[in-house]
Amino acid sequence: MKRRIVPFVLAAALAGCSSSDDVFEPNIKPSFISGDIREASYDGASDDLLTGGLGKTGIAAAAPAFANPAAPTVAELRRNAIHTNYRAVMDYTAAGGYGRLYGPNIDVDGNDTLGEGKVAGTEHIAVADDGSGHQNVVLMVQVPAKFDLNNPCIVTGTSSGSRGVYGAIGTSGEWGLKRGCAVAYSDKGTGNGLHDLMTDSVHRIDGQFTTAAAAGSQAHFRADLTDADRTTFNAATPNRVAYKHAHSQQNPEKDWGTNTLQAVKFAFYVLNQKYGDPIDGGPLRSVRLRPSNTLVIASSISNGGGAALAAAEQDAEGLIDGVAVTEPNAQPGSFGSDNGLRIRQGTTTVPTIGKPLADYFSYANIYQPCAALSSQACLSLAAAFWPAAFTVAAQNRCAALAAHGLVGGATLAEQADSALAKLHAYGWQAENNFLQQSHFRFATNSIVMTYVNAHGRFSVTENVCGFSFANTDATGNVVPQAAALQAGLFSTGNGVPPTSGVNIVYNASVGGAKLDLLAVSPTSGAADFALDGALCMRSLVTGTDPVTGLGLDQFADVRSRSVRDGISQVLLTANLRGKPTLIVAGRDDTLVPVNHAARAYFGTNQMREGASSKLQYIEVTNAQHFDAFIAFGALLGYDSRYVPLHVYFVRAMDAMWNHLKSGAALPASQVVRTTPRGEGAPALQASNVPAWATTPAAADAIGFSATTLTVPQ
Numbered sequence: 175m176k177r178r179i180v181p182f183v184l185a186a187a188l189a190g191c192s193s194s195d196d197v198f199e200p201n202i203k204p205s206f207i208s209g210d211i212r213e214a215s216y217d218g219a220s221d222d223l224l225t226g227g228l229g230k231t232g233i234a235a236a237a238p239a240f241a242n243p244a245a246p247t248v249a250e251l252r253r254n255a256i257h258t259n260y261r262a263v264m265d266y267t268a269a270g271g272y273g274r275l276y277g278p279n280i281d282v283d284g285n286d287t288l289g290e291g292k293v294a295g296t297e298h299i300a301v302a303d304d305g306s307g308h309q310n311v312v313l314m315v316q317v318p319a320k321f322d323l324n325n326p327c328i329v330t331g332t333s334s335g336s337r338g339v340y341g342a343i344g345t346s347g348e349w350g351l352k353r354g355c356a357v358a359y360s361d362k363g364t365g366n367g368l369h370d371l372m373t374d375s376v377h378r379i380d381g382q383f384t385t386a387a388a389a390g391s392q393a394h395f396r397a398d399l400t401d402a403d404r405t406t407f408n409a410a411t412p413n414r415v416a417y418k419h420a421h422s423q424q425n426p427e428k429d430w431g432t433n434t435l436q437a438v439k440f441a442f443y444v445l446n447q448k449y450g451d452p453i454d455g456g457p458l459r460s461v462r463l464r465p466s467n468t469l470v471i472a473s474s475i476s477n478g479g480g481a482a483l484a485a486a487e488q489d490a491e492g493l494i495d496g497v498a499v500t501e502p503n504a505q506p507g508s509f510g511s512d513n514g515l516r517i518r519q520g521t522t523t524v525p526t527i528g529k530p531l532a533d534y535f536s537y538a539n540i541y542q543p544c545a546a547l548s549s550q551a552c553l554s555l556a557a558a559f560w561p562a563a564f565t566v567a568a569q570n571r572c573a574a575l576a577a578h579g580l581v582g583g584a585t586l587a588e589q590a591d592s593a594l595a596k597l598h599a600y601g602w603q604a605e606n607n608f609l610q611q612s613h614f615r616f617a618t619n620s621i622v623m624t625y626v627n628a629h630g631r632f633s634v635t636e637n638v639c640g641f642s643f644a645n646t647d648a649t650g651n652v653v654p655q656a657a658a659l660q661a662g663l664f665s666t667g668n669g670v671p672p673t674s675g676v677n678i679v680y681n682a683s684v685g686g687a688k689l690d691l692l693a694v695s696p697t698s699g700a701a702d703f704a705l706d707g708a709l710c711m712r713s714l715v716t717g718t719d720p721v722t723g724l725g726l727d728q729f730a731d732v733r734s735r736s737v738r739d740g741i742s743q744v745l746l747t748a749n750l751r752g753k754p755t756l757i758v759a760g761r762d763d764t765l766v767p768v769n770h771a772a773r774a775y776f777g778t779n780q781m782r783e784g785a786s787s788k789l790q791y792i793e794v795t796n797a798q799h800f801d802a803f804i805a806f807g808a809l810l811g812y813d814s815r816y817v818p819l820h821v822y823f824v825r826a827m828d829a830m831w832n833h834l835k836s837g838a839a840l841p842a843s844q845v846v847r848t849t850p851r852g853e854g855a856p857a858l859q860a861s862n863v864p865a866w867a868t869t870p871a872a873a874d875a876i877g878f879s880a881t882t883l884t885v886p887q
Contacts, residue, residue, distance in 0.1 A: 197379035198453050199461040201446040208303035208310075209391070211444075218294025221249075224343065224351050229290030233838035234267075235262050237665070242657050246665070252340075252685050254665035257407055260344035261477065262668065263334055263806040264820045269851075271858040273820055282352050283307075284830075288780040293321040293351045295376050298444045299339070301379060302436050307391030308398070309424065311694070312339040312379060313437050314359040315444040317352045323449055326468040327355035328441045329827075330485070334476035336419040336624065336669030338365035339635060345820070346473040350524035350828045351391070354470075358437035363426030367395025367418025368676070370655050371404050381664030385717055397634050407635045411687070414642045415676060416634035419669055420627040427628065428743040431478070431484025438470060438485075438493050448709045465493050469834055472497045473827060476766065476799070480504050483503040486535065486750050491730045497755040498830040500823040501799055502792055503766050504757075504775035505530045507745035513881060515777045517769055519603070520887030526601040528774035530741050531626045534767065536712040537600055538614070539622045540720065542591035543703050544572040546611035550604070551594060555612055562693065563701070564615075571704040574695065577723045578709075601769040609764035609798060612810055617765055618688055619703075622711050623678055624670045629740030630714065632735060638733070640682035640712035641690065650689030652679055678753045680704040690721070715788075720775060742788045748778035754788040754827045754833055761798030764802045768793065776843070778884035791843040791876055792866055794822055813855035815847045821863045843877075844870035845886050 203211075206783035221227035228238070237257045246254075266272045273279055279292020285373055295318040297589045302311040329350030333341025334740035339361040340347075348816030350357040369376050372388045376393045384398050395418035401406070407414070411809075419426065428879040442463060450459030470495045472482035486497045506528055517524045529537075545551055547568050555561065572589040575581040583594040593606065604608075623641050632638050644652045645659075651797065659675040665676045680693035688694070700803060711718045726734055759772035766772075776791040783789075797819040804812045846866045867874070877884045 178325045179512045188313075188498065191259055198451070200453060201443060201450050201461050204443055204693065206302040207300045208305050208439065211298055211300045211303060213295050213296060213298050216294055217826050220293045221253075222292035223297060223318060224256075224291060224293040224297045224348055224630045225260070225278055226253035227292070229292055230273055231290060231391035232752075233257060233278065234272060234396055236441050238661060244661055245371070246287055246363070246662055248380045248382060251306040251664045254382065254662070255338060255340045255381065256343055258665055259337060259340045260408065261805075262337070262749045262766050263344055263513070264800055265818050266802070266803045267805045269855065270804050270813065271821065272780060275858065275860065275863070276818075276824055277750040278348065278822055288352075293875060295321070295351070296448070300440060307393060307396070308422075309363060310379065310391075310394060311363045311429075311433050311436070312361040312365060312394070313394060313440045314339045315358070315437070315441045315442075315443065315646060316347065316357045317448065318354055318356075320354045322354050322463075323355060325354075326445070326463050327353065328438060328468060328470045329355045329357050330358050330437055330474060330482055331355070331359040332430065332436050332437065332471045332474045332481040333359070333361050333364070334474060334478045336364040336477070337361070338664065338669060339479070339668075341519045342474045345823060346478075346827070353831070358441035360433040360437040360481075362420040362477070363422065363424065364669045366664050366669050367422070368660070368663055369395055369416040370660065371399075371414055371416060372408055372412065372655070374404065375660070377664055383601045383661050383663070394418065394424060398423055399633070399635065403635060404634045410638065410733075411642060411681065413652050414634070414644050415655065417624070417643055417669070417671060417676075420643075421632070421634040422628070423633060425628055425631055425740045425743060428740075431488045432479045434485035435488060435493060438515065438856065438873070451734075452801050456866045461506050465491070470494050471827070471830055472836070475502070475823060476502045480746070481701065483745055483750070484757065486753050487747050489751065495751060496830045496834050497750065499756070500758040500819055500826065501532060501763055501766055502757060503758060503773060504771045505745050505776040506748045506775045512679045513781055515774070515781060516595045516882045517777060517885070518774050518882060519529035519885045524601060524769045528778070530745065531602065531766070531770075532622070532629055532715050532737070532741055534601060534770050535621045535625065535717045536598065539592040539618050540575070540580070540705070540712060541596045542614035542618055543568040544575055544612050545597055546614065547572060547590035547664045548594040548607070550591065551607040551610050553611055554608060555615060556809045558809065559615055560611070567691065567703050567806070569699045570698065570700040571786070573707055574698040574702045574705050577698070580721065599830045600659070601767050601818055602764065603767075603769070605762045606764040606767065608811075608815065609762065612803070613764050619678055619708075620670050620672060620706070626711050626714055626737055629744070630736040631740060632733075632736075637681055639707045639714070640680055641707055642679050642681055642687070643676050644679045644687075644690040645675050646679065648676065649774060650710045652687050667720050680707050682706065705759065746775065748782050749774055750779060750783065750787070750789055751784065752788055753788050754830065754840060756790055756792065758794065758819070758822045758826045758828055761793050761795050761845075762798040762816065765799040773883060773885065777878065780878040781881065781885070788840075790840050792822065792826070792841065792846060793844075793876065794819060794846045794848060797822070807855065814852055815850050817850060817858065817863050822846070825865065839868055841866045842870055842875065844874045845876065847874070
């Protein structure tokens with residue numbers, strides 16, 4: 175019998191026609207896939223999809239050593255990348271709940287039944303690109319062996335932060351694999367894309383470090399430079415590196431929604447290649463799974479959560495059935511503020527809301543280190559992370575801000591209080607005070623450096639505002655790259671320096687290039703955390719001089735316009751097309767403050783979609799952005815103060831699953847009140863992280879009326 179191979183639309187039209195012929199829709203590889211698809215199978219014993227063969231116990235232990243640190247194998251790099259990324263987004267200690275309330279061994283009902291939690295199945299890796307190798311967005315699909323053709327499902331796992339393709343392995347990856355769903359991952363054009371400009375060496379897609387010439391189009395990232403350009407740059411600023419997120423000159427964030435949708439389409443292709451029927455004995459397979467018969471949940475956390483929301487907004491093909499995310503980097507466009515959106519916590523109206531990430535980060539980068547000295551905040555970090563020199567630099571930052579007229583007060587204490595008040599007026603809250611110091615130390619300057627460069631599409635050779643990336647020694651001086659660190663960076667890096675030995679350097683420091691945290695500003699003549707560079711970065715985001723309020727010179731104005739144009743490209747619409755959606759955020763989130771992100775997005779969505787909106791917002795007290803920091807115990811002081819938000823990520827995914835599968839009601843928008851572990855940080859108990867209510871008490875209900883979002887105190 176002859177079989178007719180026709181596109182899906184025509185196949186649907188012919189379905190009702192009388193014919194003796196079979197009608198098949200061929201499974202065609204998506205056009206955005208460039209090159210071959212790499213496939214591997216894991217038995218769930220010696221190696222697996224979820225833990226890289228390490229199991230629950232290995233994930234909690236130190237990373238395994240490479241047999242040859244100078245040349246780790248692809249398998250070793252993958253294993254250690256899974257170890258690093260799993261631990262990077264959650265508290266991996268038993269006291270914090272790992273292995274008891276969550277983890278590879280905990281089944282979908284919350285019981286400890288899965289042993290080491292290894293998951294057998296296949297893993298498929300490809301890149302989305304136009305063939306040039308300039309984008310090389312890494313896509314990955316994991317298909318567990320227990321994937322059920324009678325109940326097919328796909329969960330997205332776009333990476334958080336700037337992480338590589340395994341960045342969501344411990345969040346939506348774990349949840350989906352346990353449910354028997356295929357997981358569709360994307361590194362969204364970021365990842366550990368280092369280019370050592372001195373040796374012209376790069377990482378391949380598989381993580382191995384080699385010369386750019388040998389890597390060819392399989393280079394994860396190569397800066398767009400001629401050899402002459404690179405030679406000139408190296409002579410002027412030796413031992414520098416370029417990073418993909420910062421220096422790809424593609425403003426990758428504008429495509430994060432597209433990349434997530436591409437991952438879903440790639441998943442459908444992979445699944446139909448596995449389970450579709452052969453067509454006439456040839457290589458073509460029929461399409462068996464499609465959006466109409468497969469449940470798809472867009473998910474992830476942080477930047478990955480923002481990407482899931484962007485994908486839902488852009489989903490004109492009906493690929494996504496529901497969305498569940500935590501702590502999303504959600505940057506709503508001007509719709510809400512233009513129409514008078516207001517946010518009120520208790521009886522207090524928040525003065526500044528809904529700013530883009532580059533805006534509020536470049537603002538925090540100026541005031542955070544001084545604010546951390548306020549008696550209302552806390553210098554909580556151990557000396558290992560905050561030596562005495564940093565306290566002196568923070569004091570110098572206060573003095574320099576006062577000299578510029580940016581803070582008030584004659585004394586250090588008054589200046590620190592003034593800086594903290596500036597942050598409060600710009601959308602942070604008292605709940606964020608304790609976290610200002612650690613966020614400046616570990617995140618703020620790196621985010622500003624990366625996103626200003628990315629939004630402006632600047633080349634690494636431009637050294638924007640005097641900053642560059644390089645390895646540094648104990649005194650902060652630039653040193654050559656360490657070969658052993660480069661060889662394993664695919665496993666250890668987070669995609670945004672400082673990471674794996676690569677730091678931020680302020681080239682304009684008095685006396686020569688210096689680690690930014692030890693740099694001396696020319697205007698103050700003091701080690702003040704490179705305030706001059708921070709002010710320059712702020713000016714590129716706003717288009718005005720932050721000290722004088724005046725416009726910029728022609729050169730700086732051109733750069734600023736590029737940055738502001740890039741920012742406009744990444745803003746979200748908050749129109750979720752009526753898709754059922756759950757957003758969960760920690761009230762104490764200091765990295766992505768709720769007044770600029772989760773709350774602002776929810777309020778803007780209510781204004782835009784109105785009664786057709788199916789978005790619910792859950793705000794968790796005593797929860798913040800970095801669950802992994804809880805594991806550091808007394809070194810950071812998070813363990814006694816904060817509960818893991820990951821517990822609520824799992825609950826959000828469960829709630830969305832039950833809603834889509836059986837019609838169970840999603841929880842109404844509410845504040846969930848948790849109890850920190852307290853002094854001595856005893857083991858986390860279920861009572862510390864209570865469940866939300868389907869219908870909350872009036873004192874906990876989050877409300878929206880007209881243009882005002884009201885969040886209970």
